[in-house]
Amino acid sequence: MTLAIEQILNGVQFGVMLFLLAAGLTLVFGIMRIINLAHGSFYMIGAYGAAFAAQQTGSLVLAVLAGLAAAAAAGAVIEYVVIRRLYSRDYVQQVLATFGLILFINEGATMLFGREPLYVPMPAALSGVVQIIPGILYPAYRLVIIATGLLVAVALSLFVNKTRMGMLVRAGSTHREMVRALGVNVRLLYTFVFGLGALLAGLGGVLAGPVLAVQVGMGEQILILTFVVVVIGGVGSIRGAFAGAMIVGITDTLLRVLLPVVLRSVMTVSQADALGAGLSSMGIYLVMAAVLLIRPQGLVRVQS
């Protein structure tokens, strides 16, 4: 029982991390109609920024701020230099351009930080376990990740529903031409949305740093699942991104844990683990296919 609860918490934590990335991606995709393959690079830039600042200053606050600032700055620069030229282009050209961005940013990171991973020291206060319910221990830092992600979800929801800027974001997602016709500076809106997406991805990277290793290419690993989350949740919807992220996170974790156990009864442990890992990655795509068959627009419909 305790094992099941701990694994579900692991799934929630993974889901929260996916949400941070998917929220930005779904807004960019939904509002700006841009497929940005380099979204994972903001995750990596946030992680590297925080790791670098932590190594230089040893201060937790400075590290977090540095990571967020690096990601937001990168987002602004990339929007201005590259993305602006892609608004009127078709999807293939966007994919090519942003894929080139991935290669460029990865090489740049290699030149700056080398090929070996960076290890970010965990803030001492968070490095232990917490007893959430008597009998269930869970790493404190991962609870912080879950809490941060949930806070961001609530804040984003309030922002999108209760503020004027948020209203423009929602309107830009469903009625783009009308927004432009009403005289709103759509260019500025786009830059803001892109920067927000980059910032959220950077936050994900900052949070992931102390747990995983910060290395070149870390963004690509999580980017594919992020796209799956966006497709399942519905493009342009933050609620959809949250629902999709939770589904993908928990399903992936539980499959990874349960499938090998089931398979071990019919094959050797090493084969069962390998096949289980493969099947569980497949499982997520099967879920995506099922969702697309039943509700092609994703779980939360945004387009009118």
Added chain:
Amino acid sequence: MGIRAGLSGVAIAVLAATSAYAQTPVKIGLITTLSGPGGYLGADIRDGFMLAVEMGGGKLGGIPVEVAIEDDGFKPGNGKQIANKFLQNDKIKLFTGIVFSNIANATVPDIVDAGAVYVSPNAAPSNFSGKDCNKNYFVVSWQNDALHEAGGQDATNLGYKKAFLLALNYQAGKDALTGFKRYFKGEIIGEVYTRLDQTDFATEMAQIRAANPDVVYQFHPGGLGITFARQYQQAGLLGTIPMVVAEPSMDSTIVKAVGDAAVGVNVSAHWNTDFDNDANKAFMTAWRQKYGADRVPTFYASQGYDTALAMGAGLKGVNGNLDDIDAFDAAMRKADFHSVRGAFKFGNNQHPIQDWYALRVEKGADGKPFLKTLGKIMSDHGDAYAKDCKL
């Protein structure tokens, strides 16, 4: 004809004479992993190897050598490509360097089938140790299983009864747990293989906690060892469930990166910086002089160094002439060099027969954790596959 032919004849004779005095260097191909979480392993092997070349004044066994170094990037396909390039374009006959067993499995057959010699400084998968052994294939490090047989014996000696096992899901990981189980006398209550690209072990930590073993034995070399140890501590398991590992999961770079969380971990090893023999003292002095006291060599560096010395002994035996590869193989087999580990000889399958030691991570006088040698686990230990090899 006449003068021109005569002059060119003289020129050729002169060239031939001078080339007899200036020996063309023997080319050695060093294919290793220099990028990613496993990058420092290849870097240490390379640096250990090149230190020996430098100490020989550009020579190994008195024979001048020229080492071509390339990065396989942890991709078996790359290793194969580089090996074929070296074989066909550069006509290299002597190879070394591979860190990981999956890359070795893809690359070594191409090398030995082409009539070249491969001397392994690290990877030694079980499938090449027994009936698929080859006269052109030597291993200086260990046989994959044997490394973990020592670990199993260490865990038994320490009195543990219930073990939970984890390893990376590739050839060396499977060899690891096979070897451990051969010598561990207690009960295995859990066995998990993790993916090669997996960086988050949260689900595995939960499984360990639920199984509640006496001891955890894990095989995650390189950067993954650092990540595993850190997450082990973050999951609160470090203080409650002791870890016994073999050297690759707790080398000196991992100890440094993990810090105090590593103190108390038991490590089975065939080499440590504090070994007292003359060869090791010379190696450590030269290393410290070149790289400073801050960069502690891992055992990968000692293996690179020993491989260079082993190749030097082979080259000396044939006076640098690789035209007769069988003669070179015979010279290699004598293992006529002083290993930094102390006692060393090749078994009939051309894998090492050596001693294994118990180490532990302890806190030094300067407050920093380091690996301390406690005692011997096994003497003159070969491996379980030698009897299947027809050499």
